[in-house]
């Protein structure tokens with residue numbers, strides 16, 4: 001047969017050269033350490049990007065759900081930890097939709113701020129009266145706060161657009177800079193008090209209101225960095241929601257959906273090997289049947305690596321992976337089923353006590369940070385909040401475990417007390433620099449985001465970022481990593 005003329009060959013050759021290189025096969029197996037929201041969400045997003053053929057192993061040392069675990073009082077389950085989700089949490093909203101879960105019915109309840117001697121601010125049933133009281137006590141500080149938080153949130157929401165277009169960030173600094181420029185980086189280095197005073201919020205408002213919100217969320221003072229503070233204040237200002245049946249259902253649901261294999265074992269470390277010129281990670285673990293290990297193409301760590309939280313070891317890495325400075329904030333949650341001692345709060349008649357949630361100012365000797373009358377995770381249409389004179393379930397947040405005398409101060413009597421001692425959040429005032437996301441070629445650290453701010457949605461955003469980053473790096477799609485001027489790019493992309 002005569003060879004085809006060159007004129008016919010040239011277009012075919014040009015087409016071949018223009019075609020993208022054959023796509024790299026996906027990783028064979030990925031290990032995820034931890035089955036809290038971070039681990040479940042990253043397993044889901046990794047599968048979305050790499051496809052269902054990738055083997056996903058999720059290691060969990062305790063229970064699926066992690067910090068979203070519930071506890072049981074009187075045969076009903078209650079959220080003892082991660083309880084409320086901000087209205088603008090788009091990934092959490094998506095998870096609930098995909099999994100066919102429902103929003104829990106909201107049960108109204110009023111809040112107040114307690115100084116240890118009296119209430120410095122009390123919510124009423126009347127919106128206008130609440131506004132008037134805020135204005136009377138603090139001038140227009142609350143409006144300045146609202147504008148400041150809204151500006152931060154508006155910029156933060158850009159992340160959803162970037163992620164929808166497949167863009168990822170290889171460090172927390174790159175992520176923050178692309179959302180809010182250097183101003184967002186600065187917000188991780190200066191305190192929320194400093195930032196708010198600068199925009200005209202009064203010292204009194206900071207001492208009474210901002211301190212109370214930060215004590216109840218992070219268990220820390222107004223020295224928390226401005227970015228973490230803004231996220232916490234956004235949660236306190238806007239409307240929030242929760243998942244009917246418990247927020248932890250998102251974790252079990254996502255793991256079921258991805259058909260990830262959940263391995264009940266504590267990961268003790270990761271060592272690096274290489275095979276055919278590519279990195280291979282050996283995950284070492286100990287479970288009920290002793291120690292074991294398995295090899296993976298990729299690993300995502302979704303539990304804090306700071307020494308106070310883990311004794312994880314990384315072997316054979318050059319440079320070594322060792323340095324995770326900083327500390328975690330100890331905190332205690334006591335879930336008490338009992339009768340509130342309303343006299344302590346200045347209400348001798350318990351029937352007249354109007355509050356479901358009590359925040360506190362930063363007062364020396366005040367032994368608790370916040371307490372709220374909590375509702376079960378399943379709320380029927382007929383459910384009503386307990387009257388203040390009835391026995392109810394209260395969640396008390398404190399720095400130290402409450403002793404008998406302190407319990408007696410808060411409760412006339414009680415049936416049960418369940419205490420959980422935590423290393424809850426990073427000690428934000430001690431944060432010097434942000435930890436890395438990429439620990440090695442295909443080894444990622446999702447929990448590093450907690451040093452920017454810690455909430456369910458922050459973790460979900462970080463999970464999506466890690467999945468996109470892992471995917472883009474695997475396929476060498478460098479144009480989708482750490483791109484500058486993304487707002488402009490996503491506007492002009494189809």
Ligand SMILES: Cc1cc2nc3c(=O)[nH]c(=O)nc-3n(C[C@H](O)[C@H](O)[C@H](O)COP(=O)(O)OP(=O)(O)OC[C@H]3O[C@@H](n4cnc5c(N)ncnc54)[C@H](O)[C@@H]3O)c2cc1C
Nearest residue numbers: 034036037038061066067081082083084266267303455456
């Ligand atoms: C008291 C409290 C109140 C909170 N309130 C809110 C709130 O109202 N709204 C909100 O948005 N957020 C809230 N949060 C924060 C929110 O709960 C967390 O940001 C989120 O749940 C963290 O999820 P995660 O998966 O990153 O970590 P975790 O939930 O801690 O998950 C990590 C998992 O890893 C497992 N693990 C640890 N080490 C190993 C190991 N070596 N091997 C294998 N497994 C391991 C752990 O057992 C755990 O299950 C609250 C947190 C606390 C503690």
